Amino acid sequence: MDPTALEPAADFRADQLQSSLADSGFTSVTVLDQVDSTNRWLAELAPEAGGAELSAVVTGFQTAGKGRLDRQWFTPPGVALTFSVACSPHTAAGAPWPVEYVPWLTLIMAHSVTHVVRNLVGVPAVIKWPNDVLVDSRKVCGVLASLVSPPDGSAPSAVVGAGLNVSQRHLPVPTATSLLLEAGDAEAVPGRQALLTEILREFARCYHRVSVDPGAELGPGGDVRALLESEVDTLGRRVALHLPGSTVPEQAVAEGLGTSGELLVRGHDGAARALSAGDVVHVRPTPGEPRTAAEQRAIHAIRDVTAGDRA
Ligand code: BT5
DSSP, X not given: OOHXXXXXXXXXXXXHHHHHHGGGTEEEEEEEEEEXXXXXXXXXXXXXXXXXXXXXXXXXXXXXXXXXXXXXXXXXXXXXXXXXXXXXXXXXXXXXOOGGGTTHHHHHHHHHHHHHIIIIIOOOEEEETTTEXXXXXXXXXXXXXXXXXXXXXXXXXXXXXXXXXXXXXXXXXXXXXXXXXXXXXXXXXXXXXXXXXXXXXXXXXXXXXXXXXXXXXXXXXXXXXXXXXXXXXXXXXXXXXXXXXOSSOEEEEEEEEOTTSOEEEEETTSOEEEESSSEEEEOOOOTTOOOOHHHHHHHHHHHHHHHHHHO
C-alpha cells in the first residue's frame, strides 16, 4: 500500500515549522494527519481581534476541501499542500485594516504561492484573478479566503487557505496541473515542508508590510499593490466574463485592479465596470493574432502605473 495513504502528513515536522516561522509572527503551526477542510478547522479557532499574531494549519489529507461558491477541492493523501492561515488584520497602530483592503488577502496569498513556485521550483507561475495560480494556463493552486465575524460585532478575522498541487501525476480536472508535471523531474520539486515554510514567510512579510499602512501599500502607487499587479496575468487581457445570472459570456478587456482588488474591465461598448464576483475566463488570442488596440492601451496603462510606482 502507498505509505502516503497511511501517514499522509509524515513529512511535516510541527516543531521545525514552529521554530522556523516564529520570527515571521506565527504563534502556532498545527499539523493534522487529515481533516475535512483546513479553512473550516481554523475558522473555529479564529484569533482574537487585534492580535498581531498569525496561526496556520496544514494537513496531509483534506477529505472535504472547499472551493468558492460551494465547489470542491480534490487532492489525494500525501501529495498536495493544503493549508490555511488565520489572522486578525490590524495595523501596527492597533486599528482594524480599513475594510476595503481586507479582500486583498486572497491576492497576497496567491502572490506568496506564485513567488515560491517561481523562485524555489523555477516554474513560471502567474496569478489569474481572483484566486488561482496558473502555470501555462493550467491551475496549480487555488486560494479561498473567508471572514469570521465575532458575535460581539468587533472587527472580523480572516482565514486564507491554499491548495497547491505538488506531486500528483493525475489531476481531478483537465485544466489542472502539478509542480511535478510542470518541473518534469521529482528532483526539482522541493518537499512540502520547505514549500510551506517559504510560502508562509512570504505571506507574513507582505501581511506585516501592509499592516504598517494599508492605504500606502495597497492604494494607488503602493509597493505591495504594484508587486501583486505585476503577477496578475489577467491584466491587459481580453476576458470572457461569466457573470452571475447570465448564460452568455461577455467580452471585455481587464484594465486594472480597484480599491479592494476588484477587477476593472472595459466592455466592447467602452463602458467600464468593476467586478468583485463572477468567473473570469481568459480569452487567448489565436497564435500570431496581434493584440487589439484596447489590449495595447490596457497594457500601456498598466506599465505606466507600474513604472510610476517604482520611480
Ligand atoms: C478554489 O476554488 O480554487 C479554492 C481552492 C482552495 C482550496 C484550499 S485547500 C486548503 C483550504 N481549505 C479548504 O477547504 N479550501 C482551501 P474555485 O476557484 O471555486 O475552484 C474550484 C474548482 O477547481 C473545482 O470546481 C474544480 O473544477 C477545480 N479543482 C478541484 N480540485 C482541483 C485541484 N486539485 N487542482 C486544480 N483544480 C481543481
